[in-house]
Amino acid sequence: METLRTVHEWKQKVLPALESKASEFRLMGYDKTTREDVWSCLNEKVWKGDPSKRLFEIVQDIFQLSSNVYMSYLTINAHQDDNLMASIAALTDNSAGEAD
Known part of the structure; x- marks a missing residue:
């Protein structure tokens, strides 16, 4: 019987x-797209954490994505990046105004 391991432990395989x-x-x-992008997507959207799975289940999840x-x-992620950039811009603009 194939062993259960956390998703993270299977990554190299x-x-x-x-x-x-x-x-x-x-x-x-x-x-x-990189393999890291695919891995991150699976972690966030499919696995939601670091569940324990068998190797064939991990491979199946990858190919079924x-x-x-x-x-x-x-x-x-693009929206989150946009919100982060807007927050940084607002802080930068606000800091510049305070320096005057």
Whole structure:
């Protein structure tokens, strides 16, 4: 029987599957997709934490990751980045005003 391990513990074993999925997404037009992007998406959208799974379950999750889920992940991250940049800009503008 295959052992259960946390998702994080399986990462090195599934790098080829992650790269394959990243390559698939690049072919679909997501040109900057990396295996780290796929891993992060799975952690945030599919696994939500660090659950214990068997190797075949991790590989199955990777290959079943849909472009819709990945696009949702990218969109949310883009909005978070925009909000962060807006917050930084507001703080920078506010700090500049206080210095006068």
